[in-house]
Amino acid sequence: MDPQTISRYPFRGESQEWIREQGVSLGVVLTSAAYVRVVEAGKDRVMEAMTEEGVLDKTALDEVEALIAVLSYPIARMLVSSVGDLLLIRRHALREAKAAYEHMVREDASFLLELAREELNVPAAIEEGGEEAVFRLHFTDYLKNASSIRAKKWKLHNQDLREGFVRLEKRQFARLLQEALRRRIESELPLEVSEEILERLSDEIDQVVGGVEKLRESLQKESYGEFSLDYIPPCMMDLLKKMQEGVNVPHVGRFALTAFLSHVGLDVDDIIGLFRVSSDFKESIASYQVRHILGDISGTRYSPPSCSTMQTYGICLREKRCEHAGSPRRYYFQQLRRAERQSGRSAPPPETEKEADAEAEADAESDEGGGPDT
Numbered sequence: 521m522d523p524q525t526i527s528r529y530p531f532r533g534e535s536q537e538w539i540r541e542q543g544v545s546l547g548v549v550l551t552s553a554a555y556v557r558v559v560e561a562g563k564d565r566v567m568e569a570m571t572e573e574g575v576l577d578k579t580a581l582d583e584v585e586a587l588i589a590v591l592s593y594p595i596a597r598m599l600v601s602s603v604g605d606l607l608l609i610r611r612h613a614l615r616e617a618k619a620a621y622e623h624m625v626r627e628d629a630s631f632l633l634e635l636a637r638e639e640l641n642v643p644a645a646i647e648e649g650g651e652e653a654v655f656r657l658h659f660t661d662y663l664k665n666a667s668s669i670r671a672k673k674w675k676l677h678n679q680d681l682r683e684g685f686v687r688l689e690k691r692q693f694a695r696l697l698q699e700a701l702r703r704r705i706e707s708e709l710p711l712e713v714s715e716e717i718l719e720r721l722s723d724e725i726d727q728v729v730g731g732v733e734k735l736r737e738s739l740q741k742e743s744y745g746e747f748s749l750d751y752i753p754p755c756m757m758d759l760l761k762k763m764q765e766g767v768n769v770p771h772v773g774r775f776a777l778t779a780f781l782s783h784v785g786l787d788v789d790d791i792i793g794l795f796r797v798s799s800d801f802k803e804s805i806a807s808y809q810v811r812h813i814l815g816d817i818s819g820t821r822y823s824p825p826s827c828s829t830m831q832t833y834g835i836c837l838r839e840k841r842c843e844h845a846g847s848p849r850r851y852y853f854q855q856l857r858r859a860e861r862q863s864g865r866s867a868p869p870p871e872t873e874k875e876a877d878a879e880a881e882a883d884a885e886s887d888e889g890g891g892p893d894t
């Protein structure tokens with residue numbers, strides 16, 4: 521293999537074999553000052569996963585660069601494993617897989633077939649006859665990897681499926697391999713890391729931990745975004761209107777609304793500001809109650825109720841558009857993410873796979889004429 525190919529696919533057995541042939545071991549890399557650049561490159565690899573910038577091309581031009589690129593891959597894995605954070609593992613796996621995809625789409629068909637079979641456990645063949653390469657794989661191998669891709673065009677019923685085999689163009693096949701690689705990397709991490717490695721990499725680990733903390737903070741801010749009444753569920757809108765119109769709202773309603781508003785990103789002053797328009801508003805009472813629910817007084821921050829609890833309280837409006845939401849808070853974020861996807865802005869990801877599936881379903885229903893009335 522040439523330095524370019526070796527550096528583009530450091531996860532390949534052949535790339536790691538090439539490193540062994542060069543007589544370099546990870547033990548030497550970690551203990552010798554001559555390999556400082558490799559450790560630095562490994563850390564950069566991890567830090568890159570925490571940015572929103574495009575994937576950097578690490579293609580090497582010569583053997584020295586190839587050595588650094590390939591060795592930086594296991595160093596990055598050690599750093600990710602040392603921190604052991606699930607968010608970091610996922611971001612790292614996705615970043616490495618995306619980087620590989622950028623190269624895979626330019627490879628010829630036979631290279632992709634070998635990579636798929638040898639490294640990613642995706643057996644496939646080329647369909648004979650056509651001008652452009654068409655990859656043929658069993659639908660079970662397709663589903664294993666495509667089921668985690670959310671776009672509707674990847675659903676099995678939207679594929680060219682004949683006699684149990686799916687046909688894919690090269691770009692689609694490379695995208696599927698990206699997913700297979702992401703899954704592989706995620707499943708391999710975290711690795712066990714020895715005390716010696718933890719000690720040797722302690723400075724780099726501290727930097728990665730700092731990066732993860734910053735990333736979490738920014739994701740949290742991003743996921744709240746600007747509060748908007750456009751995404752608020754009907755039950756909360758009803759309670760808010762009643763509060764603002766001075767209509768008597770039972771204690772459970774005031775509690776549910778306040779807890780909900782605090783969990784979609786509003787602070788004490790924002791919430792009191794919303795309630796202040798009521799004609800019988802009493803600042804001191806409202807302030808005490810809001811601060812109590814937000815945990816400023818009691819030390820316990822209350823969670824907003826689920827839809828089933830809201831039903832028990834008798835304050836769920838039972839509207840079709842939110843019957844699968846599970847909770848008013850979840851409904852709010854589903855609507856927010858949906859609006860962001862439709863406007864082309866980057867939407868913060870759902871917190872769980874279940875939530876992602878529910879959103880994809882809701883989008884599909886809406887496309888077919890059902891879904892939210894908004």
Ligand code: SF4
Binds near residue numbers: 755756847
């Ligand atoms: S189903 Fe849930 S979100 Fe919808 S009105 Fe009832 S409690 Fe609110």
